[in-house]
Amino acid sequence: MTGQLLTQLDFSIVNVALERIGASLGTNANGLVLVVACYGLSFAALLGTGGRLGDRYGRKRLFLIGIVGFCIVSMICGLATNLVTMLVGRFLQGVFGAILMPQILATIHATLHGPEHSRAVGIYTAIAGLSVVIGQVVGGWLVSADLFGLGWRLGFFINLPVCAIILVLGVISIPDTRSNVASRTDAWGVLLFALFLLCLLLPVSLGSDWPATRWFIIALPPIGIAFWWIETRQEATGGKPLLPPSLLRRPMVLIGFLAEAAVTFSYAGYIFITAFCLQSALGFSPQQSGDSFIGLGLMFFIGSLASKRLRERLSDHGTFVLGAGLTISGILLTATLIRFFGLSLNFGHIIAVSGLVGLGNAFMLTSAYRIALSHVEKHHAGEASVAVSTVQQGCFAIGTASGGVVYAGLLPSFDHALAFAGAAGWLVCLPIIAAGVVLWKKPRPARQQS
Known part of the structure; x- marks a missing residue:
């Protein structure tokens, strides 16, 4: 579980340190887009491969290799003095993250049963939601504290002792499992x-x-x-x-994949643009920027817990549309607050509206995942899960890049707040379209014959 937290925290910590990283490495918004997106690119491309390598060579071994590699490349990122070194380090972080991450849930499935299995999966899901809060807050504090004069570099160096602890405890306590039928790597x-x-x-x-x-x-x-x-x-x-074509030929599965892509695309762009705008345009410190996302993380966690009951009342399709409405409202309200308050804006204003984005994103993400996987046969469930995660991580990289380009492209002509508003308006298009497609394709109940 700590290994899972490690890979997800890294994104949040980097996100709140972007402005300081850009100033230190002498790069602009486009370069910072690549710093974020390179991680998502390699993670997306190799996530499925990491799972299959664990099935074949042993999940414990691959997990520990991933931890050691993540530790080494975190040090490379922390020591980077130019953009190229940072991009290489971030790309390799994604590689080792993709190696270690699939082993966690696979080991849970292979070694735990009954109530223990349910509790472990619940903890796994909870950490996914809380990692946003922890990463933003801890990352903001580390960068602002400037311990030992390391500044933003401490956000990477903090991974070293964490990796060392995971490595020691992992060698002692993690059971070694592998699949009886190991598949070839694509x-x-x-x-x-x-x-x-x-x-x-x-x-x-x-x-x-x-x-x-x-x-x-x-x-x-x-x-x-x-x-x-x-x-x-x-x-x-x-x-x-990696992406089975037969899955994508099924209308409801394809809709689930499109919905998943829309959620991740808009969420990644919102996170990147908001953090960068707060620090570069409005003078927020990294700690203030990180604290601004507390509402987002907490509401995502609450939304994940509430989504099951909501689905029973509204169906997956209704839950997705409700989530899309909340997400769109949160993004537009964020833009409105930045435009209205300007330099007098504080993180308390953003906490509430980012909470709407977190709640909406949780509803959208869980319902999109269920829409995709509920129409897949059991013997294809593993492949479908990996495919959904691959699409999700790929769209995360593209969403970050697209949002950053729109934001940077509008700066020469408009002030930062208007640039953010334009980018936010553009980013919400995909969730709206996806919600419309889901409603249009929603299967109608068959008429009862008299």
């Missing part, structure tokens, strides 16, 4: 999916500032076609592709 699928995300991420992040942009855009269609062909062939020959 190496070509992973490679093509990573290239596809990269060709999408770099042009979005760097745009016309980068001469090679057009070549990456031109490469997108052939890489996408090749990826689909490879995955189709893998599935036809009895393999386990």
Whole structure:
């Protein structure tokens, strides 16, 4: 569980330290977009592979390898003096995060049963919600405290003792499990999916500032076609592709995937833009910026707990639409507060409205996940879960990049508040569209024959 918290905390800590990182490394908003997105890119591309490596070579071994690797590359990030070193470190953090993360839930499923299993899964879900609060608050405090003069670097160095503790306790206490039937790694699928995300991420992040942009855009269609062909062939020959095409041919499963993508895309953009705007435009300290997201994390946790009962009353589709409405309201209210209060804004104002985003996101995320997986046969449940997580992490990287570009692109012409409002308005389009699609496709009950 601590390993799970480690990978999720890292995003939150980096998020509240963005302005200080940019000033130290001499980079602008586009560079900071890549600092965040590189982590999501490698994590998304290798998440499925990490799970299969654990099935084949042992989950304990892969977990410990992931912890050691995460520790080493955290030190590289903390010592970085330029953007290139930071990006390499962040990319490798995503790699080792993808190696260790799948082993946690797989080990729980393999070793615990009955009430113990239910409690462990509940703790796992709770940590996912609370990690946002803990990461933002702890990260903000670490950066603002500037202990030993390390500033933002302490946000990475703090991983070293945590990794050491996890490593020692992991060697002693984690049982070693593996799958009786280990599947082959979809190496070509992973490679093509990573290239596809990269060709999408770099042009979005760097745009016309980068001469090679057009070549990456031109490469997108052939890489996408090749990826689909490879995955189709893998599935036809009895393999386990990264994203099984047969799943995406089912309307309700596809809708669930689109809903999941919309949730993550808008959420990632909101988090990045808000944190960057509060610090660079409104003069918030990293600690104040981190405290501003307390409401978001707590309401996400509460929403995750309440979503099951809400689903029984409204259905997954109704819960998703309600969540979309809350998320949109929270984003637009955040923009309105920034525009209205300007430099007099404090973190207390943001806590309440970010809580709406957290609550709405919890409703959307849990219902989208159920929409996708409730229409999948049991023997495909594992593949579908990995596929949903892969899409989620990929959209996280793209959502961050897209939000950052819109925000940075509007700065020359408008003040920061208007730029944020424009970016927020653009980001909410996908949840609205996804909600409309879900309602349109919602199956109607069959008429009873007399």
